[in-house]
Amino acid sequence: xxxxxxxxxxxxxxxxxxxxxxxxxxxxxxxGSAFDSILYRLLAQELAYRQERSMLYRLNHAKIPWxxxxxxxxxxxxxxxxxxxxxxxxxxxFIERAENIVFIGNPVTGKxxxxxxxxxxxxxxxxxxxxxxG
Numbered sequence: 516x517x518x519x520x521x522x523x524x525x526x527x528x529x530x531x532x533x534x535x536x537x538x539x540x541x542x543x544x545x546x547g548s549a550f551d552s553i554l555y556r557l558l559a560q561e562l563a564y565r566q567e568r569s570m571l572y573r574l575n576h577a578k579i580p581w582x583x584x585x586x587x588x589x590x591x592x593x594x595x596x597x598x599x600x601x602x603x604x605x606x607x608x609f610i611e612r613a614e615n616i617v618f619i620g621n622p623v624t625g626k627x628x629x630x631x632x633x634x635x636x637x638x639x640x641x642x643x644x645x646x647x648x649g
Contacts, residue, residue: 588629
Protein backbone atom coordinates (compact mmCIF):
# COMPACT_ATOMS: atom_id res chain seq x y z
CA UNK A 516 0.00 0.00 0.00
CA UNK A 517 2.86 2.41 0.78
CA UNK A 518 4.25 1.95 -2.69
CA UNK A 519 0.87 2.85 -4.18
CA UNK A 520 0.64 5.89 -1.90
CA UNK A 521 4.10 7.06 -2.95
CA UNK A 522 3.24 6.65 -6.62
CA UNK A 523 -0.03 8.52 -6.19
CA UNK A 524 1.68 11.39 -4.38
CA UNK A 525 4.31 11.63 -7.12
CA UNK A 526 1.67 11.61 -9.86
CA UNK A 527 -0.23 14.36 -8.01
CA UNK A 528 3.05 16.29 -7.69
CA UNK A 529 2.84 16.32 -3.90
CA UNK A 530 6.58 15.95 -3.40
CA UNK A 531 6.60 17.45 0.08
CA UNK A 532 4.17 14.79 1.29
CA UNK A 533 5.97 12.04 -0.60
CA UNK A 534 9.24 13.00 1.10
CA UNK A 535 7.81 12.46 4.60
CA UNK A 536 5.18 9.78 4.00
CA UNK A 537 7.16 6.85 5.40
CA UNK A 538 8.27 8.83 8.44
CA UNK A 539 4.71 9.93 9.22
CA UNK A 540 3.21 6.47 8.68
CA UNK A 541 5.86 4.89 10.92
CA UNK A 542 5.17 7.54 13.55
CA UNK A 543 1.44 6.89 13.31
CA UNK A 544 1.94 3.14 13.70
CA UNK A 545 4.05 3.63 16.84
CA UNK A 546 1.77 6.18 18.47
CA GLY A 547 -1.56 4.99 17.14
CA SER A 548 -2.26 8.48 15.76
CA ALA A 549 -5.64 9.41 14.40
CA PHE A 550 -5.95 9.73 10.64
CA ASP A 551 -6.74 13.44 10.77
CA SER A 552 -3.49 14.22 12.61
CA ILE A 553 -1.50 12.19 10.05
CA LEU A 554 -3.21 14.00 7.21
CA TYR A 555 -2.63 17.38 8.88
CA ARG A 556 1.11 16.72 9.31
CA LEU A 557 1.42 15.53 5.71
CA LEU A 558 -0.37 18.58 4.36
CA ALA A 559 1.69 20.90 6.58
CA GLN A 560 4.86 19.30 5.18
CA GLU A 561 3.58 19.77 1.63
CA LEU A 562 2.87 23.45 2.32
CA ALA A 563 6.33 23.98 3.83
CA TYR A 564 7.94 22.22 0.88
CA ARG A 565 6.06 24.38 -1.63
CA GLN A 566 6.85 27.59 0.24
CA GLU A 567 10.54 26.70 0.33
CA ARG A 568 10.59 25.84 -3.38
CA SER A 569 8.73 29.05 -4.21
CA MET A 570 11.21 31.14 -2.24
CA LEU A 571 14.18 29.43 -3.91
CA TYR A 572 12.59 30.01 -7.31
CA ARG A 573 12.08 33.72 -6.59
CA LEU A 574 15.65 34.11 -5.33
CA ASN A 575 17.09 32.29 -8.34
CA HIS A 576 15.11 34.22 -10.94
CA ALA A 577 15.66 37.65 -9.39
CA LYS A 578 19.20 37.71 -10.83
CA ILE A 579 20.68 39.46 -7.80
CA PRO A 580 24.37 39.96 -8.67
CA TRP A 581 25.67 39.54 -5.09
CA UNK A 582 24.81 37.28 -2.23
CA UNK A 583 24.25 40.27 0.07
CA UNK A 584 21.51 40.78 2.55
CA UNK A 585 20.87 43.78 4.73
CA UNK A 586 22.44 41.80 7.59
CA UNK A 587 25.69 41.41 5.67
CA UNK A 588 25.81 44.93 4.24
CA UNK A 589 28.96 46.73 5.50
CA UNK A 590 27.27 49.71 7.16
CA UNK A 591 30.46 50.43 9.12
CA UNK A 592 32.37 51.02 5.87
CA UNK A 593 29.68 53.16 4.26
CA UNK A 594 29.43 56.07 6.68
CA UNK A 595 27.05 58.02 4.42
CA UNK A 596 24.41 55.31 4.79
CA UNK A 597 22.13 55.53 7.82
CA UNK A 598 21.52 52.00 9.02
CA UNK A 599 18.35 52.96 10.90
CA UNK A 600 16.86 54.49 7.76
CA UNK A 601 17.68 51.45 5.64
CA UNK A 602 16.33 49.06 8.27
CA UNK A 603 13.06 51.01 8.31
CA UNK A 604 12.91 50.44 4.54
CA UNK A 605 13.44 46.73 5.25
CA UNK A 606 9.94 46.61 6.70
CA UNK A 607 8.89 46.91 3.04
CA UNK A 608 6.01 49.23 3.92
CA PHE A 609 6.92 51.29 0.85
CA ILE A 610 5.82 48.36 -1.32
CA GLU A 611 2.40 48.25 0.34
CA ARG A 612 2.08 52.01 -0.22
CA ALA A 613 3.17 51.56 -3.87
CA GLU A 614 6.03 54.03 -3.38
CA ASN A 615 9.34 54.04 -5.20
CA ILE A 616 12.72 54.52 -3.57
CA VAL A 617 15.78 55.90 -5.28
CA PHE A 618 19.37 55.68 -4.07
CA ILE A 619 21.52 58.60 -5.17
CA GLY A 620 25.23 58.95 -4.54
CA ASN A 621 28.76 58.69 -5.80
CA PRO A 622 30.14 55.45 -7.21
CA VAL A 623 31.07 52.74 -4.71
CA THR A 624 28.83 54.05 -1.94
CA GLY A 625 26.66 50.94 -1.67
CA LYS A 626 23.58 51.87 -3.71
CA UNK A 627 23.45 48.59 -5.63
CA UNK A 628 24.24 46.62 -2.48
CA UNK A 629 21.38 48.27 -0.61
CA UNK A 630 19.02 47.71 -3.53
CA UNK A 631 19.97 44.03 -3.74
CA UNK A 632 19.60 43.67 0.04
CA UNK A 633 16.10 45.16 -0.05
CA UNK A 634 15.18 42.99 -3.02
CA UNK A 635 16.46 39.93 -1.17
CA UNK A 636 14.29 40.83 1.84
CA UNK A 637 11.25 41.34 -0.39
CA UNK A 638 11.80 37.97 -2.07
CA UNK A 639 12.06 36.22 1.31
CA UNK A 640 8.81 37.92 2.35
CA UNK A 641 7.00 36.49 -0.67
CA UNK A 642 7.26 39.30 -3.19
CA UNK A 643 8.57 38.76 -6.70
CA UNK A 644 11.17 40.99 -8.27
CA UNK A 645 14.16 41.24 -10.53
CA UNK A 646 17.45 43.08 -10.25
CA UNK A 647 18.36 45.22 -13.24
CA UNK A 648 21.47 47.29 -13.77
CA GLY A 649 20.81 50.63 -15.22
